[in-house]
Ligand SMILES: *[C@@H]1O[C@H](CO)[C@@H](O)[C@H](O)[C@H]1NC(C)=O
Ligand SMILES: *[C@@H]1O[C@H](CO)[C@@H](O)[C@H](O)[C@H]1NC(C)=O
Ligand SMILES: *[C@@H]1O[C@H](CO)[C@@H](O)[C@H](O)[C@H]1NC(C)=O
C-alpha cells in the first residue's frame with residue numbers, strides 16, 4: 085500500500101508571548117516583526133509555479149469573464165451575488181498582492197483598470213463604492229476588503245500612494261460622522277432595506293477594517309490621528325466581542341450538530357466558518373490600539389480552541405458554513421482556508437509566537453492546495469478530510485452547503501470562494517520574510533523566495549532556494565552591502581534544525597524564547613544551508629483515528645479515479661454557461677474512485693520514501709505527481725457511509 089504525498093498537516097505548541105509593549109509614534113503597539121511593503125518579496129521554486137498557475141488560471145482570468153467581477157456594481161455593472169456587494173472587493177484584496185508579488189503586467193493592468201474606476205467613482209461626500217444615499221443604506225463591510233487591497237497597492241506602487249491615502253482620509257471623515265450617528269453603516273436601523281443579518285458581517289469581521297485604519301495611523305496619519313483612533317474605538321463599540329467569546333465558559337467546545345438549533349441562531353456571528361477564520365486575528369489587531377495585554381492570551385485561546393474543537397488535520401477549520409466538530413466528513417470552505425492563512429500570518433508578525441507561523445504553513449501547504457485543481461482553474465467550495473469521490477452527493481452531510489459543494493468547479497455552491505481564493509499564496513508570500521528590529525531580517529514562513537530591501541540605507545538581498553516543505557534543506561545566498569542578522573524560524577516539529585556552511589554560525593541553536601536561529605551575515609556574498617530534519621509523526625484524531633505528517637506535510641491515501649468534465653455551471657440555476665462566454669480551460673468536474681478506498685493501516689509499519697530524486701512536478705500539487713510517498717501495511721476494512729459521505733474510521 086503506497087500513501088502518496090499531496091495534502092496537508094499540523095502542529096500546535098505551547099508559547100511565549102513576545103509581543104512588544106511600547107508604543108510607536110502612531111500610538112499603536114508595534115508589530116513583533118514588521119512586514120515589508122508588498123513587492124519586496126518574490127517567490128522562487130514551487131511557490132512561484134503555484135502563484136503563476138493561479139495567475140494563469142481562474143484568479144487571473146476572472147476579470148475577463150466572471151460576471152461578478154467584470155460587471156460588478158463597483159465599476160458600473162449590475163451584477164452582485166448578494167446585497168453585500170462584496171465580490172469585486174474580494175477580487176481587489178487578492179489580485180493586488182498576486183499582481184505585485186509576481187510583478188505580472190497583465191494583472192497589474194487589471195488592477196489599475198479596476199482601482200482607477202473605483203477612485204473615479206468616489207461620491208461627493210467621500211463614500212467609496214456603488215451604494216448611493218438615494219438608494220438607501222450604505223453598509224461599510226465590503227469597503228474593508230477594498231481597503232486591504234488599496235493599502236497594499238499604495239505600498240507597492242508609488243503612483244497610487246497619494247490618491248489612495250487621500251481617498252481613505254476622506255472616507256474616514258465620512259465614516260466618523262456615520263458611526264457617531266448611532267452606528268450608521270454598522271448597525272441596522274428601523275426602515276433599512278437590507279436586514280439586520282446583513283449588518284452582522286461587518287460587526288463580526290470588524291478587525292479587518294481596523295487593519296487598514298492602523299495602516300493609516302502607522303504610515304499616513306495626516307492630520308487624522310484623533311479621528312482614526314475614534315473610528316477604531318467606535319467600530320469596536322459596535323462590533324461583536326470576540327474577546328468575550330474566546331473566554332472560558334462562553335466558547336462552545338461541543339460538536340455544534342449535537343446542540344439545539346437555538347444555540348446556532350443566538351451565536352451565529354461567532355460560528356460562521358469564514359468569519360471565525362478572519363477573527364483569529366481580532367485580539368492581535370485590537371491589542372495594537374488598546375494595549376490590553378490580556379488579548380495576547382485571548383488570541384492564543386481563540387486559535388488553540390478553534391483547532392482543537394473544530395480543526396481539520398490539514399490546518400483549516402471544519403465549518404460547512406457553520407462550525408461543526410471533528411468528524412472527517414465535515415467540510416472546510418476554501419474562503420476559510422485563505423482567511424486562516426492570512427490571520428495566522430498576522431498573529432505571527434503582530435505577536436511573535438511561532439506556533440501561529442507553524443499553523444499558517446500547515447494550512448498553506450495542505451488545506452489550500454487540497455481545495456484547488458492542479459491547474460488552479462477549478463476549486464471546491466468545501467473539502468472533506470475523508471473524501472472518496474467528488475460528485476453530486478445527493479444526500480449530503482453538511483450543515484448548509486449543497487450536494488455539489490465538494491466538486492471542483494468554477495463556482496460550486498456559492499461564488500464567494502471564486503473571488504476570495506486568489507489571496508491565499510500572495511498573502512503567504514508577503515509575510516514570508518519580516519523585519520526584526522532595525523537591522524534584522526527574519527525568514528518567517530519557510531518557503532522558496534527572495535527578499536530585496538535596504539538596511540541602514542544599504543542594499544540587501546536574501547535568496548532562498550528550497551523544495552521545503554517537500555524537502556528539509558533550505559539553501560540561502562545573501563548579498564549585502566552591510567553586516568546584518570538573518571533570523572530563521574524553527575518550526576515546532578523541527579527538533580534537529582541546524583545551520584551548515586556558514587563558518588561563524590555552524591551549530592548556532594535556536595533562542596527558546598523566539599524559536600529563531602540567528603545567523604550573523606557579513607557584508608558581501610554569503611552562502612549557507614539550513615537543515616530542519618523531518619520525522620514521520622502520527623497524530624491522534626477523534627474517534628481513534630490518526631493523521632500522518634512529515635514536517636509540515638499531511639499525507640493522504642492516493643485514490644485512483646476517473647475524471648469527467650463539462651462546461652461551468654451557474655451556482656444558483658445549475659444551467660451551463662453559454663458557449664463562448666468562458667475560457668476553454670474552465671471546467672466543472674466529477675471525480676469517481678476507480679478502486680476501493682476503505683483501507684486501514686498499521687501505523688507501526690510506516691516508512692518514508694523520498695522518491696526518485698527528480699525535481700518537483702509542475703504544477704506542484706497535481707494529483708498523485710509528487711515523488712515522495714509513505715508505505716505501510718494495510719488491509720481493506722468495512723467502512724460505512726454516513727449519508728453519502730464517509731464515516732470516520734482508519735486514518736484521515
Ligand atoms: C456584462 O454586461 C454586458 C452589458 O449588459 C453584457 O453584454 C455582458 O454579457 C455581461 N457580461 C457578463 C460576464 O455578465
Ligand atoms: C440607535 O439605533 C437603534 C437601532 O436602530 C435604535 O433602537 C435607537 O433608538 C437609536 N438611537 C438613537 C439615539 O437614535
Ligand atoms: C487636514 O488635511 C487636509 C489635507 O490633507 C486639509 O484639507 C484639511 O484642511 C486639514 N484639516 C485640518 C483641520 O487641518
Ligand SMILES: *[C@@H]1O[C@H](CO)[C@@H](O)[C@H](O)[C@H]1NC(C)=O
Nearest residue numbers: 327328376377378379380382
Ligand atoms: C482586556 O481584554 C480582556 C480579554 O482578553 C477583556 O476581558 C477585558 O475586558 C479587556 N479590558 C479592558 C480594560 O478593556
Ligand SMILES: *[C@@H]1O[C@H](CO)[C@@H](O)[C@H](O)[C@H]1NC(C)=O
Nearest residue numbers: 476477478479487488653658
Ligand atoms: C443532484 O442529485 C439530486 C438528487 O438526485 C438531484 O435532485 C439534483 O438535480 C442533482 N444535481 C445536479 C446538478 O445534477
Ligand SMILES: *[C@@H]1O[C@H](CO)[C@@H](O)[C@H](O)[C@H]1NC(C)=O
Nearest residue numbers: 472676677678679680681682
Ligand atoms: C468507490 O467507493 C464507493 C463507496 O464506498 C464504493 O461503493 C465503490 O465500489 C467504489 N468504486 C470502486 C470502483 O471500487
Ligand SMILES: *[C@@H]1O[C@H](CO)[C@@H](O)[C@H](O)[C@H]1NC(C)=O
Nearest residue numbers: 339411412626627731732733
Ligand atoms: C465520534 O465519536 C463521538 C463520540 O465520542 C460521536 O459523537 C461521533 O458521532 C463519532 N463520529 C463518528 C464519525 O463516528
